[in-house]
Amino acid sequence: MRITKKQADENKARVVETAAVLFREKGFDGVSIADLMHAADMTHGGFYNHFGSKDDLEAAACAHVFAKSIEAVEAIAAVADPVERARAFDDYKCRYVAKKSRDATAARCPMVAFAGDVSRQSPTVRGEYAAGLHKYLDAFARAATAGKTAGVRKSARRQAITQLAALAGALTLARSVADADPSLSDEILEAAVAALGAAAH
Amino acid sequence: MRITKKQADENKARVVETAAVLFREKGFDGVSIADLMHAADMTHGGFYNHFGSKDDLEAAACAHVFAKSIEAVEAIAAVADPVERARAFDDYKCRYVAKKSRDATAARCPMVAFAGDVSRQSPTVRGEYAAGLHKYLDAFARAATAGKTAGVRKSARRQAITQLAALAGALTLARSVADADPSLSDEILEAAVAALGAAAH
DNA sequence: TGTACATCAGTGAACGCGCGTTCACTGATGTAC
DNA sequence: TGTACATCAGTGAACGCGCGTTCACTGATGTAC
Numbered sequence: 071m072r073i074t075k076k077q078a079d080e081n082k083a084r085v086v087e088t089a090a091v092l093f094r095e096k097g098f099d100g101v102s103i104a105d106l107m108h109a110a111d112m113t114h115g116g117f118y119n120h121f122g123s124k125d126d127l128e129a130a131a132c133a134h135v136f137a138k139s140i141e142a143v144e145a146i147a148a149v150a151d152p153v154e155r156a157r158a159f160d161d162y163k164c165r166y167v168a169k170k171s172r173d174a175t176a177a178r179c180p181m182v183a184f185a186g187d188v189s190r191q192s193p194t195v196r197g198e199y200a201a202g203l204h205k206y207l208d209a210f211a212r213a214a215t216a217g218k219t220a221g222v223r224k225s226a227r228r229q230a231i232t233q234l235a236a237l238a239g240a241l242t243l244a245r246s247v248a249d250a251d252p253s254l255s256d257e258i259l260e261a262a263v264a265a266l267g268a269a270a271h
Numbered sequence: 272m273r274i275t276k277k278q279a280d281e282n283k284a285r286v287v288e289t290a291a292v293l294f295r296e297k298g299f300d301g302v303s304i305a306d307l308m309h310a311a312d313m314t315h316g317g318f319y320n321h322f323g324s325k326d327d328l329e330a331a332a333c334a335h336v337f338a339k340s341i342e343a344v345e346a347i348a349a350v351a352d353p354v355e356r357a358r359a360f361d362d363y364k365c366r367y368v369a370k371k372s373r374d375a376t377a378a379r380c381p382m383v384a385f386a387g388d389v390s391r392q393s394p395t396v397r398g399e400y401a402a403g404l405h406k407y408l409d410a411f412a413r414a415a416t417a418g419k420t421a422g423v424r425k426s427a428r429r430q431a432i433t434q435l436a437a438l439a440g441a442l443t444l445a446r447s448v449a450d451a452d453p454s455l456s457d458e459i460l461e462a463a464v465a466a467l468g469a470a471a472h
Numbered sequence: 473t474g475t476a477c478a479t480c481a482g483t484g485a486a487c488g489c490g491c492g493t494t495c496a497c498t499g500a501t502g503t504a505c
Numbered sequence: 506t507g508t509a510c511a512t513c514a515g516t517g518a519a520c521g522c523g524c525g526t527t528c529a530c531t532g533a534t535g536t537a538c
Binding site for chain 1: 479480481482483484485
């Protein structure tokens with residue numbers, strides 16, 4: 071039963087969106103193609119009409135998730151007014167290490183969701199992940215250094231990278247003990263928030 | 272062919288040691304029981320004489336790896352002379368985010384090696400991991416706050432947690448792009464080292 | 473515009489493989505006397 | 506200490522399951538005339 075070209079494109083997009091959610095929630099290996107296709111309201115056989123392999127989909131899902139995150143941070147970096155930009159950036163970082171963010175596993179940041187798995191995946195996935203992280207980190211550093219003079223920009227970028235590592239590390243560690251030691255998990259996130267406050271002034 | 276009790280205990284210990292290496296290198300799901308047992312110079316059938324399930328071994332390996340890390344940090348925290356302790360602690364942190372550390376995947380820190388996978392493993396593994404991280408983090412905070420007055424110790428602990436998150440986050444991110452974008456990977460580690468230098472005085 | 477045919481997105485059974493786990497067996501070790 | 510037997514760590518074949526992937530088939534869509 072052939073369907074319309076537009077419908078087929080929508081179906082493919084829905085598979086990528088579904089994968090973006092499920093892969094973040096359960097990891098690449100935790101989602102079978104049959105599970106995924108059923109979650110996207112299709113049967114598993116049609117998968118290979120759209121993707122050459124599961125690897126290809128992993129790469130596509132990775133790029134898709136990063137694209138959204140990059141867009142959000144670039145929007146902050148593009149804010150013209152320095153005060154408003156700083157406020158928006160602080161908000162973003164606070165939300166990043168909020169408990170709500172830790173618990174929303176399906177919407178998690180691609181760094182945290184994929185960093186552990188990605189180095190064991192195929193070169194295609196690794197390449198797409200690296201490209202995404204590179205752009206994300208650049209956008210993050212730009213949001214932090216926008217408006218600074220060229221003289222301090224280099225060290226400001228370094229600081230931004232470390233701040234990003236601290237946020238991602240805190241979220242990763244907090245997530246890893248969320249079930250087994252909730253109070254430790256909370257303490258890690260609270261420390262991250264406190265550090266943001268201390269760095270803000 | 273029954274063997275001596277001592278030999279059997281040694282065999283079990285060798286399986287745990289081998290698992291500690293292979294799981295860090297390839298992840299829990301990347302190592303089959305047959306692979307593992309052959310790496311430990313045995314056949315796969317004997318596995319269940321020592322462990323109830325693969326989960327049990329994962330938990331044991333997790334605890335084993337953490338125990339070593341905890342021991343190292345506790346030794347630093349126990350150094351009596353404040354100057355020498357600070358120097359030892361700084362050394363430890365610098366080694367943690369050295370490129371050599373990123374590339375030694377088989378010897379990697381348990382936080383970085385397991386954090387991504389652990390929340391998808393069984394409760395047994397999650398429990399052992401959480402217990403290990405809790406002790407490790409406590410030791411790390413003690414190494415940072417030893418000798419400080421009670422008044423500042425709470426905020427010093429928070430700072431130590433964030434510093435640990437920054438180190439673990441930097442190593443995780445650097446590892447995740449090590450193959451596909453080596454210069455980005457290097458930049459992340461260099462930023463982490465620079466931040467350690469800035470925090471030291 | 474209408475018709476005939478090729479195309480191809482989606483279906484669901486099937487294949488082959490690797491994995492965790494089980495099991496009957498072996499034979500040296502540990503133990504009871 | 507010596508002997509007879511039970512124990513149990515290690516072996517390797519086998520089982521059952523889930524997975525990624527393939528394939529013959531369907532029938533509405535797209536296209537050539």
